[in-house]
Amino acid sequence: MITTSALTKRFGSVVAIDGVDLEVRDGDRYGLVGPNGSGKTTLVRMLLGLVYATSGKIEVLGRPVPKQVAEVLPDIGALIEGPAAYPYLSGRSNLALFDAAGRGGSRRTRRARVEAALERVGLAGIDRRPVRAYSLGMRQRLGLAAALLRSPRLLILDEPSNGLDPRGIREIRDLLVELNEAGTTVFMSSHLLFEVEALCTRVGVVDQGRLVVQDELAALRAPTGRVVVDTPDAERAAALLDGRVEERTGQRLVVREDDPARLNARLVADGVRVAHVAAEHRSLEQLVLDLTSASSDTAAAP
Amino acid sequence: MIAVELVKLLRRPRVWVAVALLCALPVVVAVFLATTHVPPPPGQGGAFLSAVLRDGSLYPAAAMAMVVPVFLPVAVAVVAGDGIAGEAATGTLRYLLVRPVGRTRLLVAKFVAVTVFVLVAVLSVVATSYLTGIIAFGAEPAAAVGQPGGVTSLSGAPLTPAGLALRLAGAIAYVAVSMLGVAAIALFLSTLTDSALGAALGALAALVTSQILATLDAAATVKPYLPTRYWLAWVDFFRDPVFWRDIERGAGIQAVYVAVLLAAAWANFATRDITS
Numbered sequence: 001m002i003t004t005s006a007l008t009k010r011f012g013s014v015v016a017i018d019g020v021d022l023e024v025r026d027g028d029r030y031g032l033v034g035p036n037g038s039g040k041t042t043l044v045r046m047l048l049g050l051v052y053a054t055s056g057k058i059e060v061l062g063r064p065v066p067k068q069v070a071e072v073l074p075d076i077g078a079l080i081e082g083p084a085a086y087p088y089l090s091g092r093s094n095l096a097l098f099d100a101a102g103r104g105g106s107r108r109t110r111r112a113r114v115e116a117a118l119e120r121v122g123l124a125g126i127d128r129r130p131v132r133a134y135s136l137g138m139r140q141r142l143g144l145a146a147a148l149l150r151s152p153r154l155l156i157l158d159e160p161s162n163g164l165d166p167r168g169i170r171e172i173r174d175l176l177v178e179l180n181e182a183g184t185t186v187f188m189s190s191h192l193l194f195e196v197e198a199l200c201t202r203v204g205v206v207d208q209g210r211l212v213v214q215d216e217l218a219a220l221r222a223p224t225g226r227v228v229v230d231t232p233d234a235e236r237a238a239a240l241l242d243g244r245v246e247e248r249t250g251q252r253l254v255v256r257e258d259d260p261a262r263l264n265a266r267l268v269a270d271g272v273r274v275a276h277v278a279a280e281h282r283s284l285e286q287l288v289l290d291l292t293s294a295s296s297d298t299a300a301a302p
Numbered sequence: 303m304i305a306v307e308l309v310k311l312l313r314r315p316r317v318w319v320a321v322a323l324l325c326a327l328p329v330v331v332a333v334f335l336a337t338t339h340v341p342p343p344p345g346q347g348g349a350f351l352s353a354v355l356r357d358g359s360l361y362p363a364a365a366m367a368m369v370v371p372v373f374l375p376v377a378v379a380v381v382a383g384d385g386i387a388g389e390a391a392t393g394t395l396r397y398l399l400v401r402p403v404g405r406t407r408l409l410v411a412k413f414v415a416v417t418v419f420v421l422v423a424v425l426s427v428v429a430t431s432y433l434t435g436i437i438a439f440g441a442e443p444a445a446a447v448g449q450p451g452g453v454t455s456l457s458g459a460p461l462t463p464a465g466l467a468l469r470l471a472g473a474i475a476y477v478a479v480s481m482l483g484v485a486a487i488a489l490f491l492s493t494l495t496d497s498a499l500g501a502a503l504g505a506l507a508a509l510v511t512s513q514i515l516a517t518l519d520a521a522a523t524v525k526p527y528l529p530t531r532y533w534l535a536w537v538d539f540f541r542d543p544v545f546w547r548d549i550e551r552g553a554g555i556q557a558v559y560v561a562v563l564l565a566a567a568w569a570n571f572a573t574r575d576i577t578s
Contacts, residue, residue, distance in 0.1 A: 011575075048400050050576040073402035080400070084393030088314055100306050102401040146397065 001026050001154055001185045002047060007056035009042060009209075016042045018209035019056070024187050024202070029180050031200030031217075032189040033288055036297050039209040040189040041081050044158050047187075048078055061154060074102060077152035079160055083143020087132040091123060091142045094131060098146050117145040122171060136163035144172065148179075155179070157188040161195055173199050193284045197221075203284065207292040220287055223279040227257045229267070230276035237272045254280065303407050307415035311381075312422075320377045321423050325430040327373060328365035332431075336438035350540075354439055359463075361435025362428040362470060363540060369427055370477055370533060374420075375509055378481045381419050382488035383502030385412040386571065390496040390578035405572045409489070413564060416485040420478045428474060455542040469544070473536040476549055480536070483529040483556045484509060486563035493571040496578045526551070529559055 002024035009017040017039050024030045032040055045051040047060055049069030058065040061072040085094040095114045099105075105113065118124050121141040131139065140163045147155060160176070161169040176199060180186050190196050196203060197217065204214040213220070230251055231237050237253060238245050241263075247254040257263045264277045311317055331351075335341070341352045350364035386409070389395035398408060435441075455461050461469070488505035495501055512528040515521040525531060532552025538545035 045396075045576065048396075049402075050396055050399060052573075052575055070402050070404065073400055076400070078397075078400050080396050082393065084397055086310065086392065086394060088316075089310075093313075097306055097309060098397060098401060100309075101303060101398055101403050 001028070001061060002187060003057075003059045004047075005057045007043075007046065007058060008054050009039075009046060009051065010054045016209050017046065017053075020206075020209070020211045021214075022204060022211060023214065024185065026185055027180070027183070028202050029176070029186045029200045030188070030202045030204065031196035032187070032204045032206060033191060033193060033196055033284070034189075034206035035292050035294070036191065038206045038292070040206055041158055042209075043206070044078075044080055044156055044189060047156060048073070048076070048080065050080070074104075074150060075153045077147030077150065077155045077157075079143050079147050079157045081158050082162060083139045083146070085131040085139065085142060085146075088130050090128045091126050091131055091134065091138070091145075092118065092128075094142065095146055095149065099149050102150065113149055117148045120148055120175060121145045137165060137168050140164055141168070141172075144175075153184060155184055155186045155188075157186065159190055160188055161190070161192060169195065193288060197284045205288055205291050212291045213287070217284070221281045221284065223258070224282055225256065225258055226280040227255050227260045227263050228276075228278055228280050229253045229255060229263065229274060231267070231272055231274050233272045236270075237267055240267065240270055240272065251275070303403055303411040304414050307411040308418060311415045311419060317381065317419065320380065321426050324369055324373055324377060324423055325426050327368055328361070328427065328431040329434050331364075331368060332361065332434045332438045354435060356439075357441065358435030358437070358439030359432065359441045359466070361439065362431045363473065363537075364435075365427050365431030366424070366473065366477055366536065367534075370480070370536070371513075374423065374427075374477075374481060375484045376506060377423060378416065378420055378484045379488045379505040379509070380498075380502045382412075382416045382485040383492050383500075383505055384498040385416065385489045385501075386492040387495050387501045388492075388498040390576075391498060393578065395578055396576055399576060406568060409493075409564070409568055409571055413485065413489060416489065417478070417482065420481045420485065421474075424474050424477050428470070456537070456540045459542040461540075461542070469539040472544070473539040476536040476539065476553070479553050479556050480533050483559035483563075486560045486567070487529070490563040490567040490570075493567045493574070527555065529555065531555065 002022060004020055004022040007017055007020040007022070008015070020043065022043070032043070034040055042051060046053055047058060047065065049066035052066060060069075061075055063069075063072050065072070085091070086097065089097070092114060095117060096110065099110050099113055115124070118126065121144045123138065123141050123145060126138075131142065134142065140161075144157075144160065147157065155176070161172055164172060173195070176186050188200070200217055202215070203217050203220060205212050226246065229237065231253070232251060234248065234251050234253060238248060241253075241255055244256045245253050246256055255263060260277045260279050264274055267274050335351070335355065339355065341355050350360055350367060354361050354364050386395065389398065399405065484505055487508050488501055491501040491504040492498070509530060512530040516525060516528050516531055532548050532555060535548035535552045538549055
């Protein structure tokens with residue numbers, strides 16, 4: 001769906017994107033994560049032909065970008081660095097205008113497309129108020145509706161849940177999963193890691209313009225070979241598992257062990273009460289923190 | 303895409319405020335003239351203003367003389383300067399381009415929309431000032447001074463109503479064409495910046511420079527090529543016979559400005575990174 005090779009972008013002396021080899025496959029729910037200023041948005045803009053590469057190649061839906069970007073854009077829905085709309089027009093008029101700017105369709109199919117898109121994002125009942133009066137969440141939904149207008153094969157979404165409340169985040173996540181299961185490939189960037197963990201099947205981590213990791217989420221979160229045990233009899237458990245306990249804080253023990261079930265059986269057989277036992281996984285958060293440098297938002301003293 | 307741009311233009315409150323202000327200026331002037339009956343001394347004041355007191359149907363010409371030097375170009379610069387920069391500032395530019403709307407197509411649609419704005423503005427001024435003139439000064443009181451009915455051209459020969467309408471149409475078309483140079487300057491600057499205000503001010507700065515140079519003898523060599531040089535040539539439509547020389551030169555200069563600046567706008571916009 002999306003392939004880039006050795007993609008590089010310089011703005012003057014600043015290297016914004018540095019030799020990125022991105023690979024998004026058909027049917028993926030791909031999450032691009034990384035600190036603010038790491039190049040996520042520039043990368044998204046390059047995929048859509050808004051920003052031109054200094055060197056390297058981009059292929060989207062099998063066509064070279066930006067050369068043939070006009071042929072692939074009708075099949076792509078995009079949300080780029082937040083939604084945007086004409087503030088003096090209503091949400092419906094905005095969608096009608098954006099739809100009219102693209103090719104194809106009679107007046108009736110165009111109207112039906114607009115209504116269907118509004119319905120999908122939970123804005124079917126919006127009135128004639130201008131977008132100026134919309135809340136942040138409503139604008140975000142409107143932006144998603146604009147992305148969904150043409151039933152795209154590929155969604156490229158920059159921070160799709162920005163400005164939404166918890167219920168809104170959940171609704172949009174469900175919507176994206178539903179669309180993905182119906183065949184739409186989803187490529188999203190986010191700095192909400194729990195969001196990516198809950199939604200995505202594949203993850204890429206960007207730092208300072210480089211793609212430092214790209215893999216299946218399941219592989220990245222593979223068990224660490226340790227088991228976390230929560231027990232009121234921590235003392236006895238520690239004595240029993242002598243030598244294999246790597247950390248102990250209060251009732252929580254971290255034990256070197258591959259199989260939580262075997263460990264549980266062993267403890268219970270010796271009369272140790274176990275409140276909770278589970279294999280330890282590396283969290284996406286820890287992974288990202290390990291792989292990336294400080295956010296560009298900060299300005300630490302040298 | 304042109305239809306989309308026209309919808310955006312015509313549904314925008316700001317555009318109609320500008321048109322209303324343009325129409326209001328001649329009305330204000332008419333109120334003063336009609337209540338005081340003090341005509342500007344000959345050779346001073348706006349063109350046609352003395353004649354208007356005798357015949358209100360000439361008032362559209364007087365109104366154009368009022369709005370063409372400053373007010374209309376300011377409005378055109380604001381609307382055209384908003385073209386690309388305004389879309390960039392609201393963030394809608396990136397969404398239009400990924401629709402997809404080709405960059406060239408967007409630029410052309412913007413220019414067409416500005417042209418429509420100029421026509422709407424000039425026609426509105428003409429229509430409202432015609433009504434204002436008839437109401438404030440009445441039509442054809444010239445007959446009272448012993449002349450046969452009808453308006454007199456600037457050269458003194460009488461004009462038939464049909465002849466006047468034709469000349470007025472010519473003048474409207476010429477004024478619209480004169481404004482396209484400003485529109486092209488503002489639209490070009492609009493592709494350079496993400497600030498609509500900056501683009502509009504830049505275009506106005508160019509016009510002010512042009513108008514100052516036009517009065518400067520030391521700048522005699524560049525005078526014939528200044529964008530504002532032949533702005534007032536529309537008056538020549540009201541001479542008998544129509545004095546075509548300046549009209550033709552003015553239209554030619556505007557065509558060159560439009561061609562060069564739109565080409566520059568295209569060259570810049572088509573190759574630029576859209577980071578707004």
